[in-house]
Amino acid sequence: MSPVRRRALVVTLPFALAWAVVLAVFTGLRDRLPDPLATHFGPGGEADGFTGPGAFLSVASAVLIGSGLLIALGVLRTRTALRAQRPVVAIGYGTAGLLGYAFASVLFANADAVRASRVSEPVWQLGVAFGVACATGALGWLIAGRDTAPEDDPEGSAAPARLPLADGEVATWTRTVGSPVLLFGGVVAVLVGAVLAAVGPGVQAWLIVIGLISAAPARCRVTVDRRGLTVAPWFAPWPRKRIPLARIERATSGAANALSLGGWGYRITGRGSALVFRSGDALFLRLATGREFAVTVDDAATAAALLNALIERERGTSEQRG
Structure with a gap:
């Protein structure tokens, strides 16, 4: 295996493992899950958003696999050693851990529920999710430091x-430069935040703020x-x-x-x-x-x-x- 492909494998591994865990949990609990599932919870932990089981698994798979592939494509385009990209690798590992735990915890919360409206998600689960993200992010930081491939200069x-x-x-020299990635990411974040704000109370206004901040310097x-x-x-x-x-x-x-x-x-x-x-x-x-x-x-x-x-x-x- 070439060094570039090996580095791409290292970067995408946490997303593949997170997806495998979510798929395994979904398969194991499939007969015990209500339809629809409670997939969004208010500040007190009460369910206020619902999604069908098939749609939930599709969204979780698309988010995890898509994120992994996006990072892999970026890594394959450069010979730069992972140790020079430690922040990106750590964020990727942390994101995979956070998403994997969040998706799995939603499935466990719905297990054996008679009705999705009665499902609740304790607030402390959020703290555990961030703890998992920090642990997996630290793991990514350590793994990236072991890559001894030559860095670009x-x-x-x-x-x-x-x-x-x-x-x-x-x-005077001047040029205008644009970033389709920043623009696309900002627009998507704003749209997703707007949709969530319309369907659920007290929702992700922070997504809209992040989207505007991302799009401004695009x-x-x-x-x-x-x-x-x-x-x-x-x-x-x-x-x-x-x-x-x-x-x-x-x-x-x-x-x-x-x-x-x-x-x-x-x-x-x-x-x-x-x-x-x-x-x-x-x-x-x-x-x-x-x-x-x-x-x-x-x-x-x-x-x-x-x-x-x-x-x-x-x-x-x-x-x-x-």
């Missing part, structure tokens, strides 16, 4: 270049000028990320995989932070603090060359003043 893939700028010459404008690097939503000047020239040591460019940077959106990585819109061309900044900031954007080589030229000019001006 996107920052070293292109030597720091400089655009020739005459004294006093003004130059399309941004990246600008390099005498002020440094600025990333802001295309429709508004705020919220924005700005890094002045004085904080940048050098800029490089190279290819990067979204998962190798921690996933889509604003990510905190082992090296620093990143704004990830998609896989592909990326701009890497080495900051004065020793940390790194990355943003995925087309024509990153030109942006890096202009930044290096502006940094060199800025330092030359500072030395003359000194």
Whole structure:
């Protein structure tokens, strides 16, 4: 088995095991389950949402298998070692543990119920579910650290270049970059939250909030000028990320995989932070603090060359003043 496929297997394993557990529990309890099942519970643990057994199993299978396949596809597209993607692996394991326990606990709660409306789910089950998520997430973190495959070095893939700028010459580089993943995920979260809010009381308003937060930065404008690097939503000047020239040591460019940077959106990585819109061309900044900031954007080589030229000019001006 190739190293890439082995890493993909490691990432998808918890989702496959969680699905197998849910399927086994469903099969074992099938004759003891009411129709429909109680599948949503209010703040007091009382049932307030119901689904047929077949539909429940279909949704659980689609969520678990689909999540595993999505992560596997991302891993197969990169040679980056899992230890460089520890946050993604840990979140994947934690998510699989959380979902697997939640689906299984719903089935056990419904077992032997005469009517689904009388089913209840104790609030402490939520704490247990998060405990399982933390335990499986920690397991994923440990497993990822054992991968010794060579890491990609996107920052070293292109030597720091400089655009020739005459004294006093003004130059600006700007590109708009979009993320179908962030947009799709945000829209889906908003729609699901809206549907749930319509069918059940006190429901997942937090899904709508998460969806809006995800969709807001789905399309941004990246600008390099005498002020440094600025990333802001295309429709508004705020919220924005700005890094002045004085904080940048050098800029490089190279290819990067979204998962190798921690996933889509604003990510905190082992090296620093990143704004990830998609896989592909990326701009890497080495900051004065020793940390790194990355943003995925087309024509990153030109942006890096202009930044290096502006940094060199800025330092030359500072030395003359000194």
